[in-house]
Amino acid sequence: MKKMTELSRHFYLLLLIVAGSTCWLSSCNKLENGELGDGTTGTVEFTLNAATFEAVEELGNRAATPYLTDVVEGSSVQQNTIELGNGFLMVAELTPVDPQATQTGNQSLKDASRAALDTTNLSANIRYRVLVYNSAGAYVTERDYIRGQEASTQALQLDGGSTYSFIVYSINSTAADLPAVTPAATASRTLANSQISVGGTQDYMYFRQNLTVTGNSINRLNIVLKHRFSQITTTINASQTRYNITAVSSNFQPHNTNSLVNLSDGSFTRNGTATTSAVTYPTLGGQVVNAVPTMINAPANQTTIFTIPSITIGPLTQNNLTPFTTLRVTPGVRYNLILNIVPTDEYLTHSGRPAARINGRIWALHNVGVDPNTSANPDPITSVFHGNFYQFGRNVIVAAPTATAVNGNWSNSTSAAAVPRNSWNSGSEAAPARTVSDPCPTGYRVPTRTEIQQLLANVIVTNRGPFEAGSGNYNSGKVLTSVRRADVVLVLPAQGFYNIVGTNPITPGALENRGAVGHYWTSSASGNNLWRLIFNSTSETISELQDNVNYVAQSRYVRCTATL
16 A cells, blocks of 8 residues: 555656646746646737717707707707807807717617717827736736837737736827826836826827737737717807808816826826816818817816807907806717807898898888888999988988989978977987987888997998999999898998088088988987088098088988887
8 A cells, every 4th residue: 555655656746747848848827817828829919990989968058048959869959049249149059979870871860779889980090009917917018009000010929828908098199109107117017006197188098808818829909999088079150140260269168187097997087287178270261160179178067168268250359258158068978069150130121121130230221212122232333222312300301312402392490499409319319219200211210320330330341333423423332241241231322412502591502422422310419519420432430510500401311220
């Protein structure tokens, strides 16, 4: 019995020696978990084609007045209208990107297999880093790759039969520098303590997958990175104004300048400075401008603020706009924010007559006496666009548009009792009121000087015609183009005026400066002073006719504003 025991012990030792020799000859490895490798080597190759966002959510504005809501099953497009002042509306169209439409195009939204992730293709030549950790979490190696040029990077060979964790990150950039991994000393680096610091405006993307390497073969790992910050793509559409957007600045907040990322699971802690994330518009000068996607490093919230410090559309600049204060933003989700700039300036029909709204005020398209069926924008100006002549405070026609002398309705009475200075405005300059002596049609009245001044402040004034004086010259005038919408214009013909002769008594004078000068009455008067709009080829002013009671007997024409 003792001999058999000794024999067994020697045989067992022999087996150990043979086994050890076999492992040495075949270079087999022992894993950290105590398992034995298979003694082979496998190559790992990577393919990177796409990145994903989380399932798209709505970007809602809870502060704005609802304008129109269009709900599609499984998705929604919400529009809100915000009053911006100065004659503008901002219609904000909040359109979630539809993953189903992105991936399958024509597939029905009612399909139960609706995509859960929003997938986008990645550009060529973006850089990404692959970190490899063994099953015990110890650092093994790393490689930097360029998408589309992976073959130019040293082959990654790992022990066959071993399981590894592959960590991949990128900032969606072709720049050479990827965020550095800490700790820098690879000997002390583990999966648990590996971190990177990412800027808040960088497009941080992450991927992790465990893989058991098959020896003596090529192991392929298909990488689909995941965006971890919020992304908003902003479009400003001013095409309805017909003007180009030449300058704009905007931003979102809250936003943090940095995040510290744990590579074990891609989670991150926001740090750095609490600030704004600026929106970048690479190309200006068009009616529609598109921003590059704006990254927002903020926790999920319903208090994101969108601010426009300044925007210039055509000749108009608006500052310090805050159209949104309660946007809902979720990390890892992307959104489209479309801002349609809609001018309130427009053509319309008011009280049965063609009109234009400029800066919120409605103006008749033609002088009093012009057929309301006449076209809106006379080019060239002809006699059909000339209106009747009136004396201040009266509603009787003293000269027809094409006449060269006043008619029998002309009056030489200039006393305050005969022609009160409030004949066309029984209210005040700030709150005018129409009177029965007003020559304007129902729904309109003679404008005040303040209203004419406001009109001039909200239009671009140009000349039409040669501005040459002559009794038969009807082809000149001023074109008042809305600063908010280039196809909304008012044309004021230069009809000249009928002056007066003498002092006591006064008599009607001849027609002066038809085709060269415009003279438009206002309803504003104070004492013996009257106000009128006068223009020639080089200027247009609201001027005061001072200290002469006889000015009320002069004959001019009227462009009416609406009674609102």
